[in-house]
Amino acid sequence: MVSCNWATTALLTLLTLSSSGVHAAPKKYKPDPDQIKEKRQLLQTINTNQPLTRVPITLATIGTIGTIGPTFTRDPATLSTTATLLTLGTLPATRIPVTLQTVATNTLPTLGTLSATRIPATLQTLATTSSTLPVYTPPTTPPGYGYTTPGTTSSSSIRTTTSSTRTSSTSATPTYTPVTGANTTCYNRLKIDVLQRTDPDQFNMLVLAWQKIQASPDSDPFSHYQLSGIHGAPYIPWQMGPGSYDYNRGYCTHGSALFTTWHRPYLLALEQSLFHAAMAIANQFTPTAVRTQYLAAAGRVRLPYWDWSDPVTQSYLPPITMQQTVTVTRPDGSGNPVTATITNPLFAYNFLSSTSVAPFGTPWNTRLSTRRYPDGSWNDRSYLASSSMQSGFTSRVTNTYNAFLSTTYNLFSNRVEGVHDSIHGAVGGGGQMSYVAYSAFDPIFWLHHCNVDRLMAMFQATSPSLFVTPASAVGTFARPVPPNTIDDASTDLFPFRRADGSWYKSSHLHPANTIWGMRYGYPEVPCSYQTRTPAELDTFTTGQVNTLYGGGRTLPGTSREWNVRLLIDQAEIPGGYDIYVYGGTRPQDPYSDPYGKGYIGSLSSMSMGSVDQYKQSRIRFVDVSLNSYLKEYGYGGADPYKITEYIRKDLTYTIIANGKPCYFQDLYTAKYAVYSRDVYDSGKDDVLPYYTSDPYYHLNVTEGYVGGIKYLDEILYPVKVDGSREVPWAEVNSTRIQT
Known part of the structure; x- marks a missing residue:
């Protein structure tokens, strides 16, 4: 994992502008500056000479905001970070403490000693040492071999250990059902x-x-x-032989x-x-x-x-x-x-x-x-x-x-x-x-x-x-992965076996x-x-x-698809959290009624199992369509100038982390961007629409707000919690030729 700093911004921006497939929206779409009477916080200047690392943070319910003047220091050996993030004015008493784990890049988090009652004795035997991934040697019987009717299992005993990655072992090869x-x-x-x-x-x-x-x-x-x-708790192997398992997550x-x-x-x-x-x-x-x-x-x-x-x-x-x-x-x-x-x-x-x-x-x-x-x-x-x-x-x-x-x-x-x-x-x-x-x-x-x-x-x-296609791997119960591991079509889908x-x-x-x-x-x-x-x-x-799903098609012809992209490193906040987008008439209290009137869409990150558990660092994003919302409020056929002017003033965002308010100014990797793209629909029932333009990101909609992007590299090369950058799903020129 390579750390980046603000000095790379110019280079990345240059690469962005020169790459095919993504463009900043033409300036002719930018509305004239005006006073926007919204409760959203305006973006303030950040010291761009500091590295892009920020781990630990405190999620605070912000009152009057003072100046932002971060001072970042980092110990390369531990990736631990300290920061002075905000000079705050008056703050309410309610605060949401969040401290990100410091995990070395080649290890998994360590658990304390586990109780012997954590996993039922009839389900799993645990040993304390191994360095191998799960292996299984099939019986030598003819095809159809190894088949046992649902309900067959092996008895076993249990041991405890202080390691979060433990090895199960049995005295005999376990039975399994393909x-x-x-x-x-x-x-x-x-x-x-x-x-x-x-x-x-x-x-x-x-x-x-x-x-x-x-x-x-x-x-x-x-x-x-x-x-x-199998999906998660109680974190036990399912019909698998001895191997190293990550007892912090499911399969x-x-x-x-x-x-x-x-x-x-x-x-x-x-x-x-x-x-x-x-x-x-x-x-x-x-x-x-x-x-x-x-x-x-x-x-x-x-x-x-x-x-x-x-x-x-x-x-x-x-x-x-x-x-x-x-x-x-x-x-x-x-x-x-x-x-x-x-x-x-x-x-x-x-x-x-x-x-x-x-x-x-x-x-x-x-x-x-x-x-x-x-x-x-x-x-x-x-x-x-x-x-x-x-x-x-x-x-x-x-x-x-x-x-x-x-x-x-x-x-x-x-x-x-x-x-x-x-x-x-x-x-x-x-x-x-x-x-x-x-x-x-x-x-x-x-x-x-x-x-x-x-x-x-x-x-x-x-x-x-x-x-x-190959992409960064995500660790699972049976596959704890070191950095730079790749998932592809040949990756084993543990714990499921085929007939052979x-x-x-x-x-x-x-x-x-x-x-x-x-x-x-x-x-x-x-x-x-x-x-x-x-x-x-x-x-x-x-x-x-x-x-089924093409009820809003424009037939035939070209229309413009509008989206807001929500993005965050899922490791920045422990537990579960959601970033909601609202437009038009919005709920009076989105924290108690997040799916009320005006809800358009959201980025959701489910809790792994507890509010203090962090997920593996990885950029997650969601594209939320704005077309239905724009049509509902009379902007379905408007020109881009009017649309960007309207959504810049109207769209609002709410973050709820583990049931409590959270704010963009308290987060490091959370961003939102608005982009549009031309789509051609032939009107034929047996042909899907296809993109005829590359994405245009409308920076004028977001650059003045906390959490809104100012530069294309913020969305194309998003920053992770450790300061490195990730391209989660590379944008490519997607124009297709229809026959």
């Missing part, structure tokens, strides 16, 4: 409300199966408990180019568990005709999705996910079909006992059920989650559509992940969905991620030549038609197209994308 999905024919995964309405037998078997795996013992690797735990690849691909076999593992559970239940019916009926329905059981950008249902939570009970047909003790009302497994997951949550951090080790927007008594308020989701629908559908215009797969993945992150925040409201470590325990997590996988399949169909015992890789998941071999499709990438050509699939899926 992640292969269902073993019947290919069936489409359906939208949850469509499934409930059009195939009630399959829905019935899905609910019964999910109830069954939620009631399975915690020691069952295909139980809801262990499958959910998930958030913030990585592998974000979309890793979650595909993850979803497939749950689908496989649901399928087998459904088949077992169907076999319990004794009347032949009834058993035949429900065996056929169980064979169709696939994981449903929640399309949070659907123009019909918009972003409201599916009604079934907010019902505490559900009526089903199930076999009684004699195998006869009976109607019963049961606890709805799609509403919440109830942990089996206090032992289940004992390994979790505070307060999760006392929460015996999942909740959304819980009140002080831990009562569920999913109706607030549904309302919060709907308020962001307009921009969400545009951001989803724009993801399909991406000219690299990595950019597509980042755009979808940005939308995905904001949904976790809007749905969780302080419940499990708001925390990376615990989100997968909430059943709605799986419906949410199934839609992410669906969008991935659709993009693969419409852009078959694009896929994962090898690890899944992203390359195994491309092109789009590989999902059919996993026995599932989507309505937009349907199983019925297995005999069609890739070109025919491209045409069909493109038409579906335009129909």
